Amino acid sequence: MPVLTRLIPSPVVVDISSGALDDLAGLLADQRISNAGRLSIAISRGSGQALRERLAPLLPDADWYPVADGTIDSAVQLADDIKGKRYDAVVGLGGGKIIDVAKYAAARVGLPMVAVATNLAHDGLCSPVSILDNDNGRGSYGVPTPIAMVIDLDYVREAPDRFVRSGIGDAISNISAIADWELSRDVTGEKVDGLAAAMGRTAGEAVLHHPGTVADDEFLTVLAESLVLSGIAMSISGDSRPSSGACHEISHAFDLLYPKRAASHGEQVGIGAAFAMHLRGARDASGHFADVLRRHGLPVLPDDIGFSTDEFVKAVEYAPQTRPGRFTILEHLDLTTDQIRDAYADYAKTIRS
Template identity: 60%
Template structure:
């Protein structure tokens, strides 16, 4: 008998709304993640005291741990702290740094992990990947995806607007990553997963075509749900392929070459995606990506990230080395350094022409 279905590991709970955090104890009990409330809760130093105060009458058997920084050493320190006692699960409450550290620690301890997101900076809230700084720069580690995901829009609304915009860049870049994956399948026979592609593409289109902005609850819900679906696409694929292509290679190159100048991950991959669409010669998706990023106040040119055109060309040249064996438009074209410089200049001119209709920028790229 043929196998007519497949099993996909998915979160038991996805709760995106205002006040979701207040339901944490109930969700843990109802879903039998922790009926006793004996959980380890990791929080950041910013929201940690506020969140802990929220639960002074709930989760009284929980132990609280503060996460300082997003390094592999921080994650190992959390492992050592949590393993001293027995817990049903590990809960991470915070931004991407806290969640990545908590996911890694939970994986090392063999415990389920619950993610409670306080901002929407990237798709790590539901992904099977933990991104942490290490001695070599920054690494991505495979981990089990969260067993439950809560996004409290009350907390998200208090996050820096720039962090929310970063999530837009992250999710929009999925379309470029999928194009790279499909090209690798077409040209080199790399296996693709249609369900993973559908999840990644649908989540990206939902955000790119949404008329709202970061002050709109409907838009924030679409963004949060899109980021969760993006994480699930990686679970389905068993790889980061549905959401990581040339766009992420460019971002990784920035992280490695200019660690003191890197900005929000979503800002970097968003621009990387726009540049990748330009290299493919896809005018429609290049325009749509630039328009979306620019409308939401995200970087669209190298200068917006603080790089000269020459510096950005060097970043693009180095980018394929960050993911050996991964085929993207950068590897497909195999441009020489001189050709990359020409493309970067051409890209900058096209973006300038696109966004300068209202006279808001100068050719040099400095915002007025």
């Protein structure tokens, strides 16, 4: 009987360490991604300039492209700017917005993309998706997985703690997202990719149960690894299912209904995940989620991020419209406005007790 295997789309190299950026040129040469150092490097127009000043001497043959924002227009502009210039790869150097812009631009011009993250705000660092703002709000665009993933813990430590805490919320939300995926399998017959689910769940559990804090290098390493594994899980499944369920629908609803007031992605999905676990009757898990979020300084109630109960209820009611065709606990229960309000009151009471 033949042995059947499948290829897993993933970076050829993942480097999570202190000082990783100092040897970026050597890493790319050793992996035969860029022997000549002909790189197109996307950076932000703010903090990216300091990175350029530090790294330009180490990458003398690279060209630097400041990116205005995380919009589809900026991504298209970057692609137009680098097209036809014989680069070996596109490097996204910075936070999630810069990396998403670089992923999209690299896909558009057919070049490999290297993700170099300076913070751990969300799990899109290594995913096959670019989240970009557009005229209708925010869109998800399929792209190839980065060919290399570099995370320098020295830069992560220098980033505001809020960016690291946001990644915590995104990582543990995997557990709720996979529960939604398995619910859909049981109710609608949707296929669950067991490997993707195992990888995504393991990533979430590693962060949920780790005793460290954002001040510990060991915890930062586990968080970084978990966010990378989440991205690879999405590549395996071919969509965001391992990391996106009711938790993300609620977050997207916040973004769409209150665009000028929305909190960070990880803060919103953390609350969404804890509430979704409560909705499915997993009160112990919901309470554990809330305890972990609190321990890391993350919000657990909407008023912690400036939203009233009425606004949260409206977001939960609207949430299924953000991902048509995706089945989660929200679509399964199909709660009325009053039922959502009652469920939230019970959730708030439970996690306060």
